[in-house]
Amino acid sequence: RRGEMAKSTQLIDNEVFRAYATYTAIVLLKMMLMSLITAYFRITRKAFVNPEDTASFGKGESAKKYLRTDADVERVRRGHLNDLENIVPFVGIGLLYALSGPELSTALLHFRIFTGARILHTFAYLIPLPQPGRGLSWAVGYSVTFSMAYKVLKTAWLL
Amino acid sequence: RRGEMAKSTQLIDNEVFRAYATYTAIVLLKMMLMSLITAYFRITRKAFVNPEDTASFGKGESAKKYLRTDADVERVRRGHLNDLENIVPFVGIGLLYALSGPELSTALLHFRIFTGARILHTFAYLIPLPQPGRGLSWAVGYSVTFSMAYKVLKTAWLL
Amino acid sequence: RRGEMAKSTQLIDNEVFRAYATYTAIVLLKMMLMSLITAYFRITRKAFVNPEDTASFGKGESAKKYLRTDADVERVRRGHLNDLENIVPFVGIGLLYALSGPELSTALLHFRIFTGARILHTFAYLIPLPQPGRGLSWAVGYSVTFSMAYKVLKTAWLL
Numbered sequence: 001r002r003g004e005m006a007k008s009t010q011l012i013d014n015e016v017f018r019a020y021a022t023y024t025a026i027v028l029l030k031m032m033l034m035s036l037i038t039a040y041f042r043i044t045r046k047a048f049v050n051p052e053d054t055a056s057f058g059k060g061e062s063a064k065k066y067l068r069t070d071a072d073v074e075r076v077r078r079g080h081l082n083d084l085e086n087i088v089p090f091v092g093i094g095l096l097y098a099l100s101g102p103e104l105s106t107a108l109l110h111f112r113i114f115t116g117a118r119i120l121h122t123f124a125y126l127i128p129l130p131q132p133g134r135g136l137s138w139a140v141g142y143s144v145t146f147s148m149a150y151k152v153l154k155t156a157w158l159l
Numbered sequence: 160r161r162g163e164m165a166k167s168t169q170l171i172d173n174e175v176f177r178a179y180a181t182y183t184a185i186v187l188l189k190m191m192l193m194s195l196i197t198a199y200f201r202i203t204r205k206a207f208v209n210p211e212d213t214a215s216f217g218k219g220e221s222a223k224k225y226l227r228t229d230a231d232v233e234r235v236r237r238g239h240l241n242d243l244e245n246i247v248p249f250v251g252i253g254l255l256y257a258l259s260g261p262e263l264s265t266a267l268l269h270f271r272i273f274t275g276a277r278i279l280h281t282f283a284y285l286i287p288l289p290q291p292g293r294g295l296s297w298a299v300g301y302s303v304t305f306s307m308a309y310k311v312l313k314t315a316w317l318l
Numbered sequence: 319r320r321g322e323m324a325k326s327t328q329l330i331d332n333e334v335f336r337a338y339a340t341y342t343a344i345v346l347l348k349m350m351l352m353s354l355i356t357a358y359f360r361i362t363r364k365a366f367v368n369p370e371d372t373a374s375f376g377k378g379e380s381a382k383k384y385l386r387t388d389a390d391v392e393r394v395r396r397g398h399l400n401d402l403e404n405i406v407p408f409v410g411i412g413l414l415y416a417l418s419g420p421e422l423s424t425a426l427l428h429f430r431i432f433t434g435a436r437i438l439h440t441f442a443y444l445i446p447l448p449q450p451g452r453g454l455s456w457a458v459g460y461s462v463t464f465s466m467a468y469k470v471l472k473t474a475w476l477l
Binding site: 234237240243244245247248251252254255258259260287288289290293301304305308311312314315316317318 | 329330333335336337339340342343344346347349350352353367368370371373374398399402405406409413
Binding site: 011012015017018019021022024025026028029031032034035049050052053055056080081084087088091095 | 413417446460464467
């Protein structure tokens with residue numbers, strides 16, 4: 001059993017895979033950060049959605065007024081959903097791409113541009129920057145994932 | 160280092176894994192397409208959610224009227240969220256399934272039915288087709304993922 | 319080709335990977351269950367969002383009144399979205415963690431606590447339990463994913 005274990009964990013010795021692991025962990029942690037920012041705005045803006053979350057503000061009408069939407073909270077939530085919509089394809093397609101045998105330098109280029117674009121996208125959404133700041137950073141990340149998908153389909157194609 | 164790299168990238172030589180990679184790339188690209196369809200409807204229906212997105216329509220009240228929800232935009236967004244809810248489990252469980260040593264023909268059957276069902280689901284949602292068109296296509300994809308999860312748990316079970 | 323296939327599928331013989339596969343399948347199935355609970359509440363509360371879903375209740379105004387939001391349906395949907403936001407990072411980072419060569423006992427501790435926390439979170443959301451029940455179960459799952467990300471970055475770091 002020992003030999004097999006060693007063999008399996010060697011994937012992490014592959015440099016492209018290590019790069020994939022590093023950037024995937026970074027973008028997923030960035031996505032997780034959106035939960036904390038949402039919580040921060042919910043608490044500072046006193047804008048909640050679940051009645052049980054306002055219980056500490058008292059009972060009845062005094063607590064009920066905190067069950068409301070807030071523009072800043074909704075903005076962070078849209079950024080979070082946009083992350084899910086874009087980071088999920090990156091993680092899934094990126095794994096297949098990392099296993100499809102790309103050059104390390106090409107792979108790093110893809111991972112770095114995607115990660116940079118998504119971090120820019122978050123700033124563009126939360127500050128917010130005037131358009132096309134957010135639109136362009138979204139499009140760059142989208143294109144990187146598309147480019148990786150092309151390589152995956154070219155290498156692995158079996159329908 | 161070279162030998163290990165070669166070893167790791169051999170996963171892509173496994174036919175079941177190649178099939179998994181092909182269909183996963185296809186369904187993730189299909190999911191990504193929902194972003195473009197949402198953008199298309201937002202622009203043609205002039206229905207935006209972020210004030211900075213309407214800045215090109217002028218200032219003040221003239222731009223504010225485009226901050227509104229539109230039935231078609233919301234429909235695409237629901238389809239997109241449904242994709243996230245169903246394609247994420249497929250990608251995660253499908254990877255484990257592909258590594259659990261299924262027959263190629265059985266694996267292809269699972270991947271093809273899921274992919275077909277999700278493409279049908281998108282058409283059923285966007286046209287929209289009368290029910291139970293959308294419900295059935297959803298249920299077929301759901302059942303395929305369930306069937307793969309059963310095989311994964313039977314093969315890998317270690318609690 | 320046979321030899322390579324055997325080699326690739328050996329990942330599933332790695333005990334840490336088997337544990338990862340088991341807990342990932344469980345939490346993804348739990349997430350998929352949220353779709354069924356949403357459907358159950360939509361049907362029993364007669365609260366739908368798509369006009370084509372209410373066609374069986376008759377035409378015109380008699381069906382239109384079922385196009386409405388319901389507090390219970392919205393609660394399940396929030397729980398489902400929270401699952402997506404938290405289980406996606408677990409599945410992605412957990413895979414890299416499982417391949418980074420952790421001790422089996424340490425890995426099992428991570429996977430078990432995360433899975434237990436997310437099951438508790440669902441109960442806390444749906445019953446609902448008074449806070450900080452839901453908040454704590456969320457924070458525990460979040461911390462586990464964070465701990466795995468730390469191990470991944472420490473092992474794989476290649477920027």
